[in-house]
Each structure stands twice: as C-alpha cells, then as structure tokens.
Amino acid sequence: MRAITLTMQAFGPYRDKQKIDFSSLGEEAIFLITGPTGAGKTTIFDAMCFALYGRASGSDRDQDSMRSHFAEEGESTYVEFLFELRGKLYRIVRMPKQMRRKERGEGWKEEPARAELYITHLDNEKLMATKVKEVNDYIEEVMGLDYDQFRKMIMIPQGEFRKLISENSKEREDILQKIFKTQFYSELTDYLKDQSKKLEKEIEQFQWKIEQEIGKIHWGTDAEVTLEQEEPQKIIDLLRERMEHQSSLIKQEQNQLELLSSSADKLQTNFHEARHLHEQFTEQQKLLEDKKALQSQESFMSAVQEELKWARQADEVKGFEQQWKDREQERKKAEVDQEAKAQHRIRTESEFSNIEKEYKELEGKEEKRQELKKEWEQKEEERKKLTHFLKIESQLTQITQKLTKSKEQVTALEEELKHLKAERHQLKEISKDERKVTSQMYEVKNEVVHLTKQLKDLKRLAKEWDVLKEMRASYQQFMKDFRQMEKEQKDAKSYYEAALEEIREHHAYTLSLQLENGSPCPVCGNSHHPAPAVQPAQVVSQTKLEQLKQEADEKQKSFQQMQDEAVQVKSKGETQRQLTDTLFEEYKKVVGTMDEPSIQSAVKQSEQSLNIKSKLSEELTRQAEEMEQSVKKLENIEKREEELNSKIEKAQQDWHTSYQEQTRLQTQKESFQENYSFETTNPQKLKELTEQAEASYKEETKKWENVQERYSKLRDQLQQAKVAEEEGNKYVKQAQEAEEIRKEKFNQTLVQFQFSSVESYWNSLLTKKAIEEKQEKIDQYKQQKAIIEERLYSLNEKLADQQKPDLEALHTEWEEEKQKLTKQQQIVNELEMALSQNKQVYITMETLLSEQGDLAQAYYDIAELAQLSRGDNHLRLSLERYVLAAFLDEIIVQANIRLDQMTDHRYQLVRSDALAKRGAQSGLDLEVIDHHTGQKRSVRTLSGGEGFKASLSLALGMADVVQSHAGGVQLDTLFIDEGFGTLDEVSLEQAIDCLRSLQDGNRMLGIISHVAQLKEEIPAKLQIQTGPAGSSVEFVFQ
Template sequence: MRAITLTIQAFGPYRDKQRIDFSSLGEEAIFLITGPTGAGKTTIFDAMCFALYGRASGSDRDQDSMRSHFAQEGESTYVEFLFELRGKLYRIVRMPKQMRRKERGEGWKEEPARAELYITHLDNEKLMATKVKEVNDYIEEVMGLDYDQFRKMIMIPQGEFRKLISENSKEREDILQKIFKTQFYSELTDYLKDQSKTLEKEIEQFQWKIEQEVGKIHWGTEAEVTLEQEEPQKIIDLLGKRMENQNSLIKQEQRQLELLSSSTDKLQTQFHEARHLHEQFTEQQKLLEEKKLLQSQESSMSALQEELKWARQADEVKGFEQQWKDREEERKKAEIDQEAKAQHRIRTEAEFSNIEKEHKELEEKEKKRQDLKKEWEQKEEERNKLTHFLKIESQLTEMTQKLTRSKEQVTALEQELKRLKSERHQLKEISKDERKVTSQMYEVKNEVVHLTKQVKDLKRLAKEWDVLKEMRASYQQFMKDFRQMEKEQKNAKSYYEAALEEIREHHAYTLSFQLENGAPCPVCGNSHHPAPAVQPAQVVSQTRLEQLKQEADEKQKSFQQMQDEAVQVKSKGETQRQLTDTLFEEYKKVVGAMDEASIQSALKQSEQSLNTKRKLSEDLARQAEEMEQSVKKLENIEQREEELNSKIEKAQQEWHTSYQEQTRLQTQKESFQENYSFETTNPQKLKQLTEKAEDSYKEELKKWENVQKRYSKLRDQLQQAKVAEEEGIKYVKQAQEAEEIRKEKFNQTLVQFQFSNVESYQNSLLSKESIEEKQEKIDQYKQQKAIIQERLHSLNEKLADQQKPDLEALHTKWEEEKQKLTKQQQIVNELEMALSQNKQVYATMETLLSEQGDLAQAYYDIAELAQLSRGDNHLRLSLERYVLAAFLDEIIVQANIRLDQMTDHRYQLVRSDALAKRGAQSGLDLEVIDHHTGQKRSVRTLSGGEGFKASLSLALGMADVVQSHAGGVQLDTLFIDEGFGTLDEVSLEQAIDCLRSLQDGNRMLGIISHVPQLKEEIPAKLQIQTGPAGSSVEFVFQ
C-alpha cells in the first residue's frame, strides 16, 4: 500500500480543507512531519487510519473526538484517502458520526457514519461499496491486514511498541495474539480440555450403567452366587452359566405345563357340552309354560280383532264427516265477514260527508292564500337587500380602522430604522480593531502554551538534576564499597590458594617416602627421582582449608552481586544523565549553565513571564470576546435594517390597497341609500315580520293540502267498501249451498258402512296410533304362538332319549384343573422372563464394556494432549505460546539486524528460556545481551534511548515477519511517531542510517519528531502551522 493523496476537512485541529499530495515527494522516500505540539501531526496518521478502518491510529483516540472544534455548523467532517495497491488505485471517502443542525425547525440531529469505496483501473473509477461494514470488510480483504495489524506494522504511534518490551509475558502474549491471530491454538487447547472432561464423565457414566445392569440380573433362589467387588467380566461369565441352567429348568416346567393344558382342555369340552344340554331342558320347560299362557289369551284376542274391524270402517266414514264440518265453518266465517263489511261502509259514508263539506269551504279561500304568499316574498326580498347594505357599512368601518393602523405601523418602522442606523455607525467604529486584537490574542496564547511547557520541563529538569546528584553521591559511596569488597575478595582468594598449595606440598612430601630407585613414581611414572619433595615449614588442616574455601566463595559471590549491581547502578546513572542532558539541551539558552542556581533562576523567570502572559492573554481574550459580540451584533443590525426596509415597503403597499377598497365601499353605500328605502333598518325586527308572513301563508296552505288528501282518500275508501259488501253477500250464499251438499253425503256414508246412527259411528272411532297398536298386538300374538309350537316340536325330538346333567360337579372339577394350569404357566413365565432379562443384561454389559474400553483409550490420548497443550509440561509452555514463541524468535532475528546497527554491536535481543516463578506460563519473556559485559539482563533495564532503539527494531522486525507470513501483503508506507528525542547524536545517526536502508524497494517513510538534527538530515518536510482558525499543512523541500 502506497499513499498518494490525503484530503481532510473539519478533522481534528484542521478546520479548512487540507490536501496532502504524497506523490510530490518524488525521489525523497523519507520525510519529516514537523510542527508545534498539538498542531496535528499525529492527526495525519489518525485520518489515514480512519479512512481505511473507521478508527484512529492510537489506542487512546476514539471516533467521537475526531470533529474539529474550529468547524462551523454547516461544515461537514470527512476524510478522503487515495492510495495505490498492486497496480490499482483505491479511493475512500469516510465521514464520522456528527451532529448537524436541522434543516427545518430548531435543534440538532445526529448524522450516522458513512463510507464510500471507489476503485480506478485503466482510468475507469467504479463504486464498490457504500456501507460502513462493506467498506471495512473490503479493505481488510484487499489489504490482507486487519486494524490491529495495520497500526502495528505501518503506523507506530507514541509508546505503542514500547509495550512489547516493557509489558509482562501475559500482556506480551495478548499483543502477539492479536497481530498473528493465534486464537485458534488457544481454542484448540480449550477444546482438548473439554473433550478430556467429557470423555472422563462418559467413562464414569458407563461404569454407572454397568452397575445398574448387574442389579437387574435374576440369579434365582436355587442359585448360590455371591458378588463382592467382582470384575464385570467375571460377572458376565457367571451370568452365562446361570442362563444355561435356566434353559434346562424351563424345558422341564414346559413339559409339565403341556400335560396340564391337555387335561384342562378335555374337562372344558365336557363341561360345555353338558351345559348346552342343560340349557335345552330348561328351554323346553319355559316354552311349555309360555304355550299355556297364550292359550288363556285366545278369547280376548278375538274381541280385540272385532273392535279393530269397526274402527277401520269408522275411519272410512271420518273423511266425509270432516268435509261437512269444514264447509260449515266456512259458512259461519263468511257471515261474520259480511257483517263487518256492512258496518265499515256505513262509517266511511259518514266521514266522507263531513270532509266533502270542509273541502268546499277551503276551496273558496284560494285568493286569500295567494295574497299571503305575495306579502311573504316581498318581506324576504327587503330583508336580503338590508343584509347587503349592512355588510357594506361594516366593511367600510373595518377598512377605515385598517388605514389608521397601517399609517401608525409605517411611522413606527421608520423611527426604528433611524435608531438602528445610528447604532450601526457606533458598532462599526468599535469593531475596526477586532482582527488586530484577535491576532494578538492567539500570539499570546501560543506564548502561554510555550511558557507552560517550558515551566513544566524546567521543573522536571530541576527534579531530574536533584535525582542525578543523589545518584552520583550514591554511586561514589557504592564504588568505595565496591573497591573494598574487591580487595576483600582478592585477599580471601589468595589465602585459600596459599593454604591449598601448602597441602599439595605436604602431600608430595608424604608420597616421597614411597619412592624407590628403579621403581616407577605413582604420579609421573618415572623410575628416576632426582628431586623428591622436602618437608614444608607449616601445614594447614583440612577443616581450616574448607573454612577458607567457604570464605573465598562467599566473598566471590558477594563481589559478583556487587559487580552486577554496579552495572545496573552505572546504567541507571547513565540513563539519568542522558535524560538530564536532553532536558538541558532543549533549554540551554534559557538556563545557561548546568547547576542548581541557574536552573532555579531560569524557572523563576519563566514562571514570572508565564503569569504576565496569562494575564495579558485573559485581557486580550476578554477584548476579543467583546469585539466578537459587537461584530455579531452589527451583523444582526444590518440584517434587521434590511428586514425593516422590506416591512416599510410592504406596509405602504397595504395602506394604498386599503385606501382604494375604502373608496369603492363608500360609493356602494351611497348608491344603496339613493335607490332603496326600508320599513325598518333593524335586521332583527325585519326578520320577525318576514317570518310572521311566512308562517301565515304556510299555515293556510297546509290546511288546504291536508283537506285535499283526506277528501281523495275517503272517496276511494267509500267506493271500495261498497264493492266489498256486494261480494260478501254473494260468498255467504255459496257457502250455505256447499254445506248442505256435504252434510247429505255424510249421512249416505253412514248407511253404507252399516252404522245405525251418528252415535254408534262416533263410539267406533279410534286414532290411527290406536289402530296400529291393536293390530300389532294381534300380529305378535299369532307370531309368538307359531314360534313356540315349532320350537317345542324340535326340542321334544332332541331330548326324547336324554337325561338332565349335573353341571355343578363338572364345573368344580374343571376349575380345579384350571388353577393347576395357571400356577404352572406362572412358573414358566417367571422363568422365561428372568432368562430374557438376563440375556438382555448379558448383551448390554458386553456392549458397555466394549464401548468403555474404546472410550478409555481415547481418554488417555486426549487427556495427555490436553495436559501438554495447556502448558502442564517441563517447559511450562502452552501450545499457543509455543507458536507465539516461534513468531517472536523470527521477529527477534529481524530486529537484531537493525538493533546491532543502531547500538554499534553492543545489544542483542534474545527470548528468555528461564522458567517463570509460581507456576506461571513461560516462553515469551525478553532479555538483552550486553556484549560490553557479556551478561544477560531484562529489557526493562534499558534506558530511554536504548529502549526506543529496541522498540523501533522490534517494530520493523514485526512488519517484516508479518509481511512474510501474510501472503500478498504489500507494505510500501511506514510512519513513526516520536521517540528520537531520547537518542544521543551517535545513536540518532545510527537510527537514521537504519531507516534509510528501508528505502530499498521504493518504500516511503514518514517520521514525527522535534529533534533539530533530523530537520537538518531530512530535506523533505510536511510542515504543519497553527492559527486562530485551526491548523494547515503543506510539503516543504530544502
């Protein structure tokens, strides 16, 4: 990825639109980003990272703080980034979440974050994504890096990579885990641990199941088995033998069951045959009794049959009687109806006579009704004209009042306009110096910021100077003690060596007694002994020798500890000296000399200057605020003047329009007064007169209309009543004739069916249900009689040679045999059920044992893997840490290439192989080899400058390793934020040479720093300047 252009607006300290063209660097691959503190140097990184991933570059920056405080209400915050990757141009436009004033109404609304991604290929730009998540996903895909990897490899913010050196092993693991995405190995470890626990639980569950199956075994009362802590396999063998015994026993019991079943079936057959014969004897006796009963009912059945005969004949006559009764009823109803019609005709004639008289009287009053109608219409017309006249008068009065108000409004607006012109003139005089005061205020504010930093740094210089003096005094005392310890260690060593030499001489003297001429020496093997050892003057005892050795070892150990401590004390002193010198160099012109008096004097003068500038800044800020208020008020007044001029013009136009309308209405009023006169000008009174005339007319009209309706209606009703009466008389006569015919027909039918009179006929009548019931009774009697005779005949033939059996004795014998069979069947069932369950238990236990064995083998493998992967091994190294350690080794190899160059071959980073204390995880701790002392020590002991070199080396090594592992990742741009101020001149030159080597391969490198030497060494600078309206940025080339 190579940056081409970056455009920002209302972002951080940049209010106005800024466009940074990285392509203008040309052959200059390294450029310096310079500017005052807080001007917005790191914001350039933030904007680039925000454009790509929607987040700032540093861990202490968030999206909500991106909008510039200098931005006006209508200005949008956005970032546009154009970069080249693998021959394609990518352009991203991204806007953070921000508040905007509502277009309608008052208040603010929140605009959500937005993002757009374009790709240019062969001069054709194509929109690829418009949603924030889509853009983020697309960028991660084409870059091959996520947000954490990008900011660790391309952007190195202040202090971010120092964490990789200073943090403990666990936090270093978290950092490397995010970069190399090794969570998979941690998840694999957790998976193996969970699988191990799961398998262990499953094995326990299988054991429980086996115990449950053992409890289900039926050993039987005849089997003698004792199971005390027996193995499952032995229990299965015993169960197999038990099932063989059960099979034999079942066969014996089944043979006995078959014999009992055969004898029971024979007794059952005998009993059923006897019971059937007994039932036939019982049935024969019952039928004889029923036959006797039917013979006793024969006379009553004959009488019932005769009654049924006359009832059927009466039923034939009943239809003719009903026809006669129906005609009689019709005749009576016709006579009643005829009487009602005659009475209705009489009443209608009387009512019509009265309405005919009233109709004639009202018909003669037609002229009076027309006169009343005309009077009503005249009153209505007069009322309408009066309403129109009064409306004109009202409009005229209202228009006169409106003219008066318009004139007063114009006068008031002209007076207000005159006052505003006077006030505007005064405010213009006040606001002339507004820009001058504002510029002076920002200059003083910058001085206050500079002096505040200067006072803070001088206080720190004074504090660090005191620390340095204390460390120098401590160092002198320490070196005095160290030299004394060195002397004591040398003396103890020489005492021990001298005593050891004495013992050796004494030992040689002792051996010389064993030497013989011609015999080989036991030490050198020579047969000649020209100079045997002589007796020493004094010999040290073995106890004293061991005491001297212990004293020499203790002194050597103490001396070694003080020697290590001396290196650390010297290193800390050197670090403190470098820190103090760095602070002094920045304010050398202010302080003058490096002593306490000069530092305190410079601090006092700086504090006095700061207080003076702060007071001046506050005064200027107050003046600027007052002037700013005046400017705003002046703008409001000018706007108000425009509004007043517009209102005066509008008011004058309204007055002219109203005057014309007043003239028109006055003319209409005068015309009405000339042409019309009114009985009264009181609208209410005239309304009452009109309504009275209307009511009189409508009342007479309503009377006439009602009489007309009643006259027509009664006339028609009278005609209808006369016609109905005539038709009724005819219908009565016809009904009487029909009744006589039907009565004669009924009498003839009685004679025909042999009824002597009407009374005998009526006594014979029965309902249809009674006839059917009696007929059914007769039929049932006949049918039952025939059935009994037929069944008795059949039974008499069958039982002619038979005797009645003894059922109770047969049934008792059969029941006894059945009980024996049931008991035997129960024995067989229980044996078969026990055998079936034992077979099922046998098969289940074999399956459970087999599966338990497979699980146990799997558990042993998984448990061992889980134990190794979680770091429960002699190295205390988990699987994930093992992988991370491999990545860290690669990073260290690449980092040492640059660290070796920047430290003049002094330091070399190594990964510690020491085991962590108290059971903690190991494998990711860092140490540094100091080739000046040949000793290893923790990277935390490095000074500020040394720590920066190590951090920078690790950062560059990290970028190389990640790029080599992430296939297709192309890193052509790198940014470094601060840290060079902790380096001396030689180290700085070494660091610059190291960074220049990164230019190989057309890589672009941007550096943020305040170090003067970098400004001289690097010709291309991205210059950032501050001002009252925010910061601005541009490239400057020396």
C-alpha cells in the same frame, strides 16, 4: 505504500487546513519532524493512521479526542490522505464523529463518523466506497495489513516497541498474537482440550450406562452370583450361562402348562354342556306356566273380537255422516252471508239518497265559485306590484345612505393622508444617521465578544494554574510515598529470598546425610562426594516462609500499582502543564509573566474593559434599535400612503356609480306612482286580504269536489250490493238441496251395515288408534299361544330321557383347574420376561463395551495432543507459543542485523531457552549476548540508550518479518517517534547510518526528535509551529 499528501482540518492542534506534500521531498528519503512539545508532531501519524483505519497510531489515543479544541463551531474535522500502492493512487477522506450546532433551532447534534475512498487513474477519479465499514474492509484488502500490523510496521510510536523488551513473557505473547494473528493455534489448543474433556465425559457416561444395564439383569432366586470387583466382560460371560439355564427351565414349565391347559379345556366343555341342559329344564317349566295363563284369557279375547267387528262397520259409515255434516255447515254459512248482503244493500241505498240531494244543491253554485276565484287572482296581482314598489323605495334609501357615507370616507382618507406626509418628512430626517450608529454598534459588539472570550480564557488560565500547582504538590507527596513503598518492596523481597536460601541449604544438607561413597548422588548422579553440604545455622519454618512470600508478593503488587499510578500522575501533570502553557502563549502579551498576581491582574483589567465596552454596546444597541424602529415606521408610512391613495380613488369611483343608480331608481318610483293605485300600502294587510280570498275560493272548490267523489262512489257501491244480494239467494237454495241429498245417503248406509238406530252407530264408533290397538292385542294373543305350544312340544321330546344336572359342583371343579393353569402361566411368563430382558441387556452391554473401547482409543490420542499443545511437556511450550517463537526467531535475525551495526558488534539478541519457574510457560523470553563479556543477560538490564537501539532494531525487524508474511506487501514509508535523546554521539551516528540503509528501495523515513545533532545531520525538516489559533506545518529544506 508511499505517502504523497496528507491534509488535515480542525484535527488535534491543527485548526486551519494543513496540507503536507511528501512528494516535495524529492531525493531526500529521510526527514525530521520537529517542533515544540505538544505542537502536534505525533498527530501527523495519528491523522495518517486515522485516515486509513479510523484509529490513531498510539495505544493511548482514541477517536473522541481528535477534534481540535481551537476549531470554531461551524468548522468540520476531517483528514484527507493520498497515497500510492502498486502503481495506483488512492485518496481517502475520513471524518470522526463530532458535535455540530443545529442548523435550525437551539442546541447541538452529533454527526456520525464518515469515510470516502477514491481511486485515481489518468486524471479520472472513481468513488469506491462511502460507508465506514466498507472503506475499512477495502483498505485492509488492498493493503494486505490490518490496523495492528500496519502501525507496528510503519509507525513506531513513543514507547510502543519498548514493551517487546521490557514486558514479561505473557505480555510479549499478547503483542505478538495481535501482530501475527496466531489465535487459531490457541483456539486449536482449546478445541483439543474441550474434545478431551468431552470424550472423557462420554466414556464416563458409557460406564454409567453399563452399570445401569448390569442392574437390570434377572439372575433368579436359584443363582449364586457375586458381581463385586468383576469386569464387565466377565459379567457378560456369566449372563450368557444364566440365559442358557433359563431357556431349559422355560421348556420344562411349558410342558406342565400344556397338561393343565388340556384338563381345564375338558372341564370347561362339560360345564357348558350341563349349563345348556339346565337352561332347557328351566324353560320347559316356564312355558307350562305361560300356557295356563293364556287359557284363562280366552273368553275375554272373544268379547274383544266382537267389539272390533262393530267398530270396523261403524268406521265404514262414518264417512257418509261427515259428508252430511259438511253440507249442513255450508248451508248455515250461506244463509248468514246472505243476511249480511241484504243489510249492506239497505244502508247503501240510504247513504246514496242523502248525497244525491247535496250534489244537486252544490251543482247550482258554480257561478259563485268563479267570482271567488277572480277576486283572489286580483288580490294576488296587486300584492306583487306593491312588493316591487316597496323594493324600489328600499333600494333608493340604501343608495342615498351609501352616497353620504362615501363622501364622508373620502374626506377622512384625505385628512389622514395629509398627516402621514408630514410624519414621513420628519422620520426621513431621523433615519439619516442609522447606518453610522449600526456600524459603531457592531464594532463595539465584536470587541465585547473578543473581551468575553479573553476573560473566559484568562479565568480558565487562572483555574488551570491552580490545578497545576495542586498537582505538583500532590506529585511531590506521591513520589515521597512511592520511594518509601519501593524501599519496603525491596526489603520484603530480600527477607523472602534469604529465607528461601536457608531452606534450600537445609534441603541440601538433608540430602547430604543420605550420601554414601560409591553410591550415585540423586541430584547430580556423581559417585564421588568431595564437598557435601553443611548444616545451616538456622532454618525458618515453612509457615514463616509462606508468610514472607505473601508479604513480598503484596508489597510487589502494591509497588507495581504505585508504579503504574506514578506514570498516570506524571502524564496527567504533563498534560496539565501543556494546557496551561497553551493558554498562556495565547495571552502572553496581556498577562506578561506566568505567575498568579499577573494572571489575576489581567483578569481584573479584562473585566473592567469588558464592563465599559458592554455598557457602550448596550447604549449603541438601544440607539440602533430606535433608529431601526424609525426606519420600519417610515416604510410602513410610505406603504400606508399608497394604500390611502388607492382607497380614495376607489371611494370616488364607488360614489359616482351609486349616484347613477340613485337616479335610475327615483325614475322607476315616480313611474309607479303615476300608473298604479293600491287599496292599502301596508304589505302585511294586503297579504292577509289575499290569503282570505284564496281560502274562500279553495274551501268552496274542495267542498264541491268531495261531494262529487262521494256521489260517484256510493252510486257504484249500491249497484254492486244489489248484484251480490241476488247471487246470495241462488247459493242458499243450492246449499239446502245438497244437504238433503247427503242426509238421505247417510240413512241408507246405516241400514246397509245393520245398525238399528243412529245411537247404536254412535256407540260402536272407535278411534283409528283404538281399533289398531285391539287388533294388535288379538294378534299377539294368537301368536303367543302358537309359539308356546310349538316350543313346549319340542322340549318334551328332547328332555324325555334326561336328568337335571348339578351346575355348582361342575363349576367349582372347573374354577380350581383354571387357578392351577393361571399360576403355571405366570411362572412361564416371568421366566420368559426375565430371559427376554437378559437378552436385551446382553446385546446392549456388548454394544456399549465396543463403543466405549473406540472412545477410549480416541480419548488417549486427543488427550495426549491436548496435553502437548497446552505446554504440558518437558519444554513447557504451548503450540501457539511454539509458532510465536518461530516468528520471534525470524524477527531476532532481522533485528540483529541493525543491532550489530548500531552497537558496533557488541550486542546480539537471542531467545532464551531456559525453562520458566513455578510451572509458567516458556519460549518467548529475550536475552542479549554481550560480546565484550561473552555472557548472556536479560534485555531488561540494558541502559536507556541500549534499550532504544534494541527496541528500534526489533521494530525494524518486526516490520520486515510482518511484511514478508503479508503476501509481499511493499511499504515505502516508515515513521519513528522519539527515543534518540538517550543515545550518545557515537551511538546516534550509528543509528543514523542504520536508518540511512533503510533508504534502499526508495523508502521514505520520518523521524520525530529534539536531538540537535539530528537537525544538523538531516537537511529535510517538517517544521511545526504553534500559535494562539493552533499549530501549522510546512517542509523546510537546508
């Protein structure tokens, strides 16, 4: 990847749009980034990294702090980065989330982060992604690097790579993990550990299951088995022998069960046969008793048979009697209906006679009805004409009033128009100075805004100055406490180390007491002991040693916390100083010098100036508002004049139209007065006369119509009544004849069925249900008698030679045999159940033991792998650390190439092979070989300049190794942030020569530094300048 252009707006200290064209470097592959502290040198790296990955370059910068504090409300924060990769041009535009003022209404709204990615080819630009996640994924794919790898390879921020030297082995492991993504090996170790625990737990579960199965075994009361300390396989062998013994017992008991079952079956058969014979004797006795009871009912059943005979004959006659009764009812009903028809005919004749008289009377009044109709029609016509005449008079009155009102309206409008013209002329004179006053008002308001911001910033400067003074005082006190804590920590550590050394000497002395010439030493193995340890003067107790260790650890922890806090306090103080300097630089001309009296004086002068300008602004605003009101009023007057002219013209047209209508209506009124005369001109009176004439006519007409309708209706009803009466007489006669015929037939039937009288017939009558019940009773009697006699005959023959058995004795004998059989069956069942369960336990235990063995074998393999992978080995090296150590070895090889050049062949980095103490993990500790002394020592012992060289070498080596492991990604851009100030002139020259070697392959290198020698050595400079409105950046070439 090679950077081409970087564009920023409202980003960090850069408020205005800044465009950095890296292509302008030409052949200059190394350039220096220079500018005042806090001007925004590192921000360039932040912008580049943010454009690609949405994150800043250093570990102490976040996205929320990217928007420039100098930016105005309407300015957007964004970064645009154009770079070349594998022959393609990529352009990425990214905006962080930021607060913007709402376009409508009051308040602010948060705009989310946005990103766009384009590919440029032959002047054609193609949009590839528009969502933040899509852009991030695409960049990682084409770059072949994630965020951590990229910033480690291309950007070397302040202090970031110093961690590789200064941090402990664990923190170095965390750094390398992020870069080389070796979490897989850690996850593999955890997986093996989990699998080992899982298998161990499964084996314990199988052991528990086996114990549960052993508890299920039925050994029996005759077995003598002791299972304590017995292996499961031995218990299986004992169980197999016990099952063979149980099978033999079952066969013996089953033979006994068969004998008892045969005996019980025989006794059961004897009992059932005896019980059947006993039941027959009982039935014989009961049948004899039932036969005797039936014989006593014989005379009663004969009487029922005779009663049933006469009831059946009466039932035959009953139908003829019913026919006679039906005809009698029909005749009576016909006579009643005929009497009603005769009465109806008489009433109808009376009503018709009356209506006939009234009909003839009204028929002669037709002429009177026509006169009433004519009078009504004349009144109605007169009322219509009067209504029309009164309407004309009303319209004429209204139009006359309208004419008068229109004339008055025109006069009033003309008068108002006259006054408006005079007022308009006056307002035109007033509005001539409106523009001048408005211009003055805006000029003063701008001054007020400027003075308000100036006063606000000056007050903030005073506040931040006070905060800075307080922080300086706090820092001095904190550093005093820090130095005291440092002394206490060193003292506690010295006391503990001295006590520990005493105990070691005491242990050595104790071992020396056991040494004998010729016998090997348990420590070194030597058989010769020339200088055994001597007894120390004093030895602290183990309790005292642990107490000293605890105190030393606590002091170390407190010191480390204060050390971290010191960095934070110093960082906050530096940030506060930069903020105060920035505010002072903007208002340096106003304040003069950076001290409290000057700041307070500037604040007071700004307040006075703001007060004067504010009052002037209020006065000019008042004048401008008054003039604005006059202008608006003038516009309203001109608009009103147009409306009045339009209204006057319309009112005149309306008056002319109304005058023509008045003339027309007056002519119509005079014509009516000449041609028509009215009985009354009161419309209500005339309406009442018309309604009276109408009512008289309609009353007479309605009366005549009602009489006509009733006359016709009664005439038809009288005719119908006469016809109905004649038909009724005929029907009565027919009903009387039918009744006589049916009565005669009934009497003949009585004689036919031998009834002496009607009363004897009625006495013999029974309901159908009663007849059926009596017949059923007779049939049951006969059937029961025949069955008893037949069954009694059969039993007498069967029991002629038999004796009644003793059932109780036979049943007792059978029950005793059944109890013996049940007990024997229970014995057999218990033996079979025990054998069946033992067989199941036997099969289950064999399966469990087999599976447990397979699991145990797998557990031994997995457990050993887990133990090795987590570092529980002679090297104290976990699997992940082994892989990281291999990466670190590659980095060291590349780093030593640069370190050798920069230190004039003095230093060489190596990975320590010493085992860590107190069970800690090994493999990632760094040491340096000093070829001047030939000794190894910790990299932490390097001085500031030496440490920078080592850090830079590691950073460059890291970039080379990561690049080689990232699929051959070629990165042609590298940035280094600070650190050269710790080098002397010779070391600096060596470092520059080393960096110049990086130019091979057309690589571009940017360096941030304040070192004067670098400014002389490097002709291309990216110059950053600060100002009240933020920073600016441009390339400068010497």
